[in-house]
Amino acid sequence: MLADILVGPILRRLTSQQLVLWWLSPFECSGEIRCYLNDKKNAIFIAALNSTNLTTFRVGEKAVVHLLDVSINFPVETYIEYDLLLTNPLEVKDNTRGLVDHVPHLIFGDCNRPSFIIQETITNLLHGSCRNPHHASQDSLIAGDRLVEKNLTDVEKRPALLMMSGDQIYADHVAGVTLYAIHQVITLLGLNDESFTDSNLAQQGITCGNELYQSRDQYFQRELLLPKSTSTATWFRSTFLKSTKQQNIFTSTYAHNHVMTFAENMAMYFLVWSQTLWQHVELEGFNVPGKYQAIHQQELAAIKNFVSGLHKVQRLLAHIPTYMIFDDHDVTDDWNLTAAWEQAAYQDPLAKRIIGNSLFAYWLCQGWGNDPKQFEGDFWREADLYQQQFETVQPASPQQENGLKGKFLEGSNQQDKFIDYLLKFSHWQYTLDSQPKLVVLDSRTRRWRSEHALDEPSGLMDWEALCELQQELIGHESILLVSPAPIFGVKIIEAIQRIATIAGQPLAVDAENWMAHPGAASTLLNIFKHPKTPQHFVILSGDVHYSFVYDVELRFRHHSPHIWQITSSGIKNQFPQPLITIFDRMNSWFYGPYSPLNLFTKRRSMRIKGRKLMLSTDAQGERPAGTQAKAEKLKLGHQRLQPKSGLGYLELNDDGSPHLIADLHCDGSRTVFIESNEELVP
Structure with a gap:
């Protein structure tokens, strides 16, 4: 017998005015949603599921996708629990049950229901990409679950959102x-x-x-x-x-x-x-x-x-x-x-x-x-x-099959x-009117095709899409910009991709990066230089199966915007070792601060510094053998690329600049990206 909820519920868009839930059931559900202030018994909000707030899409005889979009007026920075009381229309007797009855493992500890905290000012968040179910690494979303459990009722420490920036499934790489x-x-x-x-x-x-x-x-x-x-x-x-x-x-x-x-x-x-x-x-x-x-x-x-x-x-x-x-x-x-x-x-x-x-x-x-x-x-x-x-x-009967x-x-x-x-369709991109504003890019369906040859890489966004992006940015002091592929990538790898493109094999090395197409690269870099664009850009990216952080400023400008390229990839994937270590060292050798190769990059007007890595463990994590202390910090030399699977974690200051940048790992440890004075990739 199938459960009444097969998948979910997944909490999707959430503001003080809107609550969106997604789930899969074997039938079209009826019932109601209830919300509770803290863990009290009396609901502060009750809404029946009806045609005004619930949309269903049947994808099979016993598979109905549900999207609940409810208008609310809830306080922000407040712990709120919610429940879905669903009725199975296929059963005659009254069988209305809540989420704890449908999915018992959905609840933390002694709580009665799942919960949320509306945070319109984003002080911290989780992000990541590349979750391959059959990769040998651990599923780092579990580290996110541990963090939420630890800070369940803490309005300051509980993450405001989870941003999944690509490759949530691997349709082309299936076990x-x-x-x-x-x-x-x-x-x-x-x-x-x-x-x-x-x-x-x-x-x-x-x-x-x-x-x-x-x-x-x-x-x-x-x-x-x-x-x-x-x-x-x-x-x-x-x-x-x-x-x-x-x-x-x-x-x-x-x-x-x-x-x-x-x-x-x-x-x-x-x-x-x-x-x-x-x-x-x-x-x-x-x-x-x-x-x-x-x-x-x-x-x-x-x-x-x-x-x-x-x-x-x-x-x-x-x-x-x-x-x-x-x-x-x-x-x-x-x-x-x-x-x-x-x-x-x-x-x-x-x-x-x-x-x-x-x-x-x-x-x-x-x-x-x-x-x-x-x-x-x-x-x-x-x-x-x-x-x-x-x-x-x-089919109503086997005879109709x-x-x-x-x-x-x-x-x-x-x-x-x-x-x-x-x-x-050309509206896959979207925004969230948070502080800082969240702007999520579609870098797949609005490509800037090469003017030179059909087999050269296309720009990740065309001119019209980039102009629309600029309009989204104007008037904001700080921005969280989500680009599935890093805007400022590892230069040695981009150089290898360029060589493969010249040899006529762009597909062999996934030669898609923002700098591969001259028009798209020039337009994007000009957006960062525009005097009316924000002073603080935090760019969240994935795609590459390793993690790194770059601090970026414009050269020859007294009031340059501050740009942070934060890449966390993958949630359950890793770049092959020892290859990533070799690329890390080569990038420092060939594109160090005094290398003449910097003059040939499209980013020569940028000053880009790579952050160093520090592995940190605490009492809840696994400590190195022989370590008796409750905390351990291990600096990883000159390493800039973090190859271990992890889930990105970001804390922000009031002005939208990063306070802490880290990757969380399933063993309880975390890799922290610390600032460096060494310039790496102009």
């Missing part, structure tokens, strides 16, 4: 055991099927999602099913050899289990945010090709460890307002990296469908809750047309129509 679990969840919840009428799959006899899931060569061999394009591989090949070759459109090295259907994407979201559905699936019992047996065993162990901590992740997401934005792996590796990639991907029906399915799932599971008002009107009408085609498809395939095939065009709408 075999995860894909196997995904297919079981699709069957368990009866997730919507789809057809492939004009694609490579149809030519191979796979006409719908259910047939794809039954394919014999299903696991670790999906790259054989993914679309290819015939194009010039490199500038050298097209100019001198006059030849073309079949290339993979989806370039991820790990595409062996790439998710393809809308149902697979949705099931993956459900599995990375909740432990509940894992209790209904088997982890073994599928065919693993011999050469992948060792990898499978490693992934299996990592997934078991990942699942064991999901109850804490679910608890964290219920207690802290969580904002999200996509990066490449939420859809696919190299998503819109070059104009040539876009041309190949969107001209192929299957590739376009795969991209669209991931973006569809992103909207439902991530984008929708960031700012629900952005998706009203035309957007919702287009989405609802997709949903309507399944309203009469749900045979008629379903024709029904969803008949309505499949609506999925393509909505995907067309999604791919043209």
